[in-house]
Amino acid sequence: MSAYLNRCIWRASAGGTGTWTVSSAIAGFRTPAQCANPAVVTATRYYYFAESDDQQSWEDGEGVYTAGGTTLTRETIYDSSNAGAVVNFTFAPRVAMGCPLAQTGGRQVLSADITYYVRTDGNDSNNGLANTSGGAFLTIQKAIDTAALLDCGIYGVLINIADGTYTGTIALKSMTGAGWGVQLSGNTGTPSNVVINVTGGCISADGVKSVYYIEGMKFLSSAGGGISANGGSYIGLSDIEFGACSGGPHMSTQSAAIIEVYTNYAISGSAPWHILADVGGVIKANGVTCTLSNSPVFSNNFAQASSLSLLYMISITYTGTAATGQRYTVATNAVINVNGAGTTYFPGSIAGSGTNSGTSPYGLYI
Numbered sequence: 001m002s003a004y005l006n007r008c009i010w011r012a013s014a015g016g017t018g019t020w021t022v023s024s025a026i027a028g029f030r031t032p033a034q035c036a037n038p039a040v041v042t043a044t045r046y047y048y049f050a051e052s053d054d055q056q057s058w059e060d061g062e063g064v065y066t067a068g069g070t071t072l073t074r075e076t077i078y079d080s081s082n083a084g085a086v087v088n089f090t091f092a093p094r095v096a097m098g099c100p101l102a103q104t105g106g107r108q109v110l111s112a113d114i115t116y117y118v119r120t121d122g123n124d125s126n127n128g129l130a131n132t133s134g135g136a137f138l139t140i141q142k143a144i145d146t147a148a149l150l151d152c153g154i155y156g157v158l159i160n161i162a163d164g165t166y167t168g169t170i171a172l173k174s175m176t177g178a179g180w181g182v183q184l185s186g187n188t189g190t191p192s193n194v195v196i197n198v199t200g201g202c203i204s205a206d207g208v209k210s211v212y213y214i215e216g217m218k219f220l221s222s223a224g225g226g227i228s229a230n231g232g233s234y235i236g237l238s239d240i241e242f243g244a245c246s247g248g249p250h251m252s253t254q255s256a257a258i259i260e261v262y263t264n265y266a267i268s269g270s271a272p273w274h275i276l277a278d279v280g281g282v283i284k285a286n287g288v289t290c291t292l293s294n295s296p297v298f299s300n301n302f303a304q305a306s307s308l309s310l311l312y313m314i315s316i317t318y319t320g321t322a323a324t325g326q327r328y329t330v331a332t333n334a335v336i337n338v339n340g341a342g343t344t345y346f347p348g349s350i351a352g353s354g355t356n357s358g359t360s361p362y363g364l365y366i
Contacts, residue, residue: 191216
């Protein structure tokens with residue numbers, strides 16, 4: 001039995017940009033309800049292709065068919081005559097429905113790197129493939145969720161984030177395929193133009209098996225932290241600014257997760273910790289400059305490592321305004337490696353806590 005709906009081409013009852021209702025079959029073809037081998041399955045996502053009678057307007061993508069209302073809801077658009085965005089059909093189009101997505105593994109297979117766009121004037125009902133208000137997503141999470149449905153193969157995903165303030169928390173997800181990873185790219189020239197301002201943690205990665213690179217953003221949280229990684233996740237950072245995060249660290253790792261800072265970055269707000277590694281987590285930076293402004297306060301300490309974790313913070317230049325709080329704490333067989341830079345290396349107003357050089361069952365600051 002074929003998985004492809006046999007000769008299923010029908011006329012919608014109206015044009016526009018919204019959900020289509022089945023009107024009648026095109027002569028010689030069938031409506032979804034008339035398909036029998038196989039029969040159409042309600043509440044199922046199908047591939048579709050729609051076009052105007054003059055073939056000048058067209059759209060292809062995925063939609064969810066609902067038998068009760070004989071409707072096809074346009075969910076994801078792959079390509080269209082409107083630069084990849086949803087098409088506003090002047091007249092009722094003819095629509096061809098193909099196989100259900102589940103029959104193809106449910107994933108679009110990439111043949112090249114793909115770019116999604118996020119803008120504050122976008123819409124999560126768009127397909128994210130055009131840098132316009134009618135093409136871009138509204139939220140970063142929608143772009144990540146959409147990318148997670150792909151089979152990336154050897155290719156990667158770029159999520160291009162326009163200037164503006166975004167208020168939704170972001171949960172990173174694993175991708176299918178062994179591509180180079182996912183890059184969330186804001187404004188690398190002026191990171192403070194792309195602001196993630198949330199109540200909870202700004203970005204979290206829990207057991208994510210794909211590599212993520214994040215660049216050109218500022219993080220603010222009224223009740224959480226900045227970036228957290230857990231369970232073997234890896235996040236690389238470039239051109240980042242950490243603003244006030246009242247409920248958690250600017251950066252934190254646990255359980256073999258790694259956060260690595262590649263370029264110069266800034267701290268413009270207070271937090272309980274700047275960096276916190278626990279239970280085998282790792283945070284790394286080497287040869288970068290960290291610029292502090294607004295005299296940030298770290299209520300716990302600037303840097304903390306505990307429970308077999310590692311802070312590898314080598315040749316960092318800290319500049320700008322002074323910071324208030326304890327410089328560091330190292331405990332329970334963790335290591336803070338500053339390559340012998342001394343106990344006043346980290347910003348702060350209170351001496352650090354932990355062993356300086358030598359070995360210790362409690363922690364090692366070297």
